[in-house]
Amino acid sequence: DTAVSQTPKYLVTQMGNDKSIKCEQNLGHDTMYWYKQDSKKFLKIMFSYNNKELIINETVPNRFSPKSPDKAHLNLHINSLELGDSAVYFCASSLGPRGYIQYFGAGTRLSVL
Amino acid sequence: KNEVEQSPQNLTAQEGEFITINCSYSVGISALHWLQQHPGGGIVSLFMLSSGKKKHGRLIATINIQEKHSSLHITASHPRDSAVYICAVRETSGSRLTFGEGTQLTVNP
Numbered sequence: 001d002t003a004v005s006q007t008p009k010y011l012v013t014q015m016g017n018d019k020s021i022k023c024e025q026n027l028g029h030d031t032m033y034w035y036k037q038d039s040k041k042f043l044k045i046m047f048s049y050n051n052k053e054l055i056i057n058e059t060v061p062n063r064f065s066p067k068s069p070d071k072a073h074l075n076l077h078i079n080s081l082e083l084g085d086s087a088v089y090f091c092a093s094s095l096g097p098r099g100y101i102q103y104f105g106a107g108t109r110l111s112v113l
Numbered sequence: 114k115n116e117v118e119q120s121p122q123n124l125t126a127q128e129g130e131f132i133t134i135n136c137s138y139s140v141g142i143s144a145l146h147w148l149q150q151h152p153g154g155g156i157v158s159l160f161m162l163s164s165g166k167k168k169h170g171r172l173i174a175t176i177n178i179q180e181k182h183s184s185l186h187i188t189a190s191h192p193r194d195s196a197v198y199i200c201a202v203r204e205t206s207g208s209r210l211t212f213g214e215g216t217q218l219t220v221n222p
Contacts, residue, residue: 041150041197043212056209090156097208099144104156 003027006091006105013081014113021076021108023091031055031097032074034066035090037107043090049074050097081112116140119200119213126220132187134216136200139181143205147174147185150197150215159185159198190220 004025013019025032033056034046047066048056054066063079078085088107094100120135136145147159160167160174162183167174171190176183187194200213 041215043199043201045209045211048209056207058209088154092156098203099161101146101158101161102210103158104148107154107156109154 004091004093004103004105006108008108009106010109012111012113015081015083017081018077018079019081019110020078021089021091021110023074023076023105025072025093025103027093027103029093029095029103030071031094031100032068033092033102034074034076035092037088037090039087047076048097055097083112086110086112115213116211117200117202117213119216121216122214123217124219126190126218128191128220128222130190130220132190132194132218134185134198134218136183136185136213137181138202140202140211141205142202144203145176145183146201146203146210147183148199148201150199152196192220192222195219
């Protein structure tokens with residue numbers, strides 16, 4: 001069983017579309033994260049939820065909206081996609097918000113045409 | 114300037130060589146993480162440390178809190194060690210990780 005699973009693995013879409021990426025973890029962790037990795041492979045935190053509560057909200061456009069229906073799921077919805085949104089998006093989870101190793105999903109490669 | 118700097122950016126080694134990747138940071142931290150990103154893109158946590166040294170197989174991670182510096186060592190390197198190695202720090206004041214830009218390691222047979 002995959003510990004942190006993201007879907008889809010690849011997403012190719014047109015500018016202006018709205019898309020969602022889903023993430024689920026079966027580790028019983030309380031904390032989940034979304035990261036963006038740009039073309040230079042630089043990872044940056046976008047959001048983090050702890051027990052369904054938003055605890056990290058970095059400076060990202062309002063077009064990005066995370067949703068955590070329960071502790072095991074953290075979805076990322078992106079409105080009005082732009083070319084600059086093309087990147088690999090990683091979901092991760094950890095036992096708690098501080099002092100714990102993070103477990104990463106396999107990533108979702110988003111290409112906006 | 115990044116809060117987390119790694120060196121070198123790229124490293125090519127021959128199989129069997131001892132490898133060192135360095136990470137320096139400029140903020141107060143509660144923990145430092147070393148991650149490995151495989152050529153296929155997957156990310157794996159290797160170590161989390163806040164002091165001293167940790168060892169797992171051929172991998173050793175050390176940290177010097179006073180000098181704000183950590184090293185990742187790989188002994189008897191192997192082509193399967195080829196990956197991007199990423200250093201990340203958790204600041205004392207917060208819960209987010211700040212990442213270095215990664216070190217691309219290539220080990221040739």
